[in-house]
Amino acid sequence: MKKMPLMKEHFMLVGILIFCTIEDARSLDGHYTLPNVTHLTDLFHHQTLNQAFLTSFGSSNIHFGNNGSNVQLTLNKTSGSGLISLNKYNYGFFSSAIKLPPGYSSGVVVAFYMSNADLFPHNHDEIDFEFLGHENGKQWILQTNIYGNGKTNIGREEKFRLWFDPTEEFHQYSIIWNSHHIVFLVDNIPVREVENIGVMSAVYPSKPMSVYATIWDGSEWATNGGKNPVNYKYEPFVASFGEMEMEGCVWISARSVPSCSKGGQEGPSTVDPVEGEDFVKLSQQQKMGMDWARNKFMIYSYCKDPGRFPVLPPECRMR
Template structure:
């Protein structure tokens, strides 16, 4: 249609196409599975409530028990994703976890990838953490902790974990919040054995919210976390048997998907997220690890914001937002409209 590449309309169209390409969602073509197709109850009996159409499930915690589900299969590498809405109102001490593990099979040498929401006091920003273990390396935790830039109890958001032989990416909606590139120096600390997907809700009053300062209050029970739009991709295997050769095709498929790569726009969003909302990183915790663990990428400007304990220095981003919030007399989560959308 355009006879000349010098036509200004041509350049405008190309710019828009490229810009939309950078901003396109990593999750536009996900498979969406029913509970029966992909998941099984783990514990909690009546506290696990499936919807009539079997496309969503509610996990409840009351004073008697929590609840949880597990994927019906274990996967040798995979992509694990769900839309989740967290408990409303006061939920201090209540942990909602979305994670992969093989601890039921390899008790002393288990692998794990975690997203854990750490309870909340209404009006405060939600906090959560990611972590990973390989081959039972729980004494070398790789925690990072963050605040969310939205209220996850008001509507559903997508949380996802990608795990391949070469990288791990944690996603919140379309924002990659953490990327771990496997290095040879990690050795067996990099998860390598088949894992299942788990989701649980449970009482962690002794540590979850402000280090255990705020406990679960069952006056607000039952605490409810809702899950829907389940997506699982990967090579389904028997964890005891040798991994079949056809799993290499599954890895090729995973690594060809949009959720397996981070484009320039998403990488900028990840950088903004980590600058604004990460308040602890094991990579900067020199008390715990005098030498950073091998996968750590030390960014000098980022490192300057953290104390030797790996926590933000007083007067950092979090403290500035608290002061601004105090002046404006409204919740921190509403204090900066630009922070509600990173992409």
């Protein structure tokens, strides 16, 4: 995943632009009435990770458990580690329950994302959940991002603080990706929607992608712009993944179009995450849930960063 270094002046400006609700969002001990939304994760079966994924890197730091239904990915001085899905998908619903490393975690990056950089190295697409470590282990930052058609010169990042401690127990992180929109969800609550309309259509991820789960050293940029690198005195850093769901159109390279299938087997899905009613647009409840999440917990948006973009990306000017 390509990351671009940011200037010191940019970070000063970001500090000014952070929303006034950040103090509320910082309190992990706060009690929040969570929005009532449909639990989309209840609609799909869980994948067996050791059958649905291959090793991407760091095989010695990958440990499957519970008959392959969950996995621990470790970062230490030797290596990070990661998995790549056996199948590639062209649209669908993708979700994992994740528990992040506790304690000091500066510079550590845990990622659950989709990419086709291996197939299209100069014209790739990407949809990212990235978790950025912190000096205070409870204060992980959730970053979402998308790239389309190789347009990596513009990072479309949005950052959130979470309303829970992500190191204490598993929480669900999900992606809806189809021809209508991309939606990022945390415990089934939408936190971001990217619609495939207007100027976004030219940079909208549209080519088959693999699913990745990784942990790695992001010392150069992840925490306070690289000021707080990974301190291996606190290793190992262990991220746990489970309840993996990958439901959509499996891409078969021998065909000119993807084939919708369930669990990698030929045949129609019993629930179609590409065009089904629950997936083509947000319900009123989901919209209210997204407003709640963004108003209380979003701390950075590329569309509110004129220091980084003197001329804001065109989709920002449409909001």
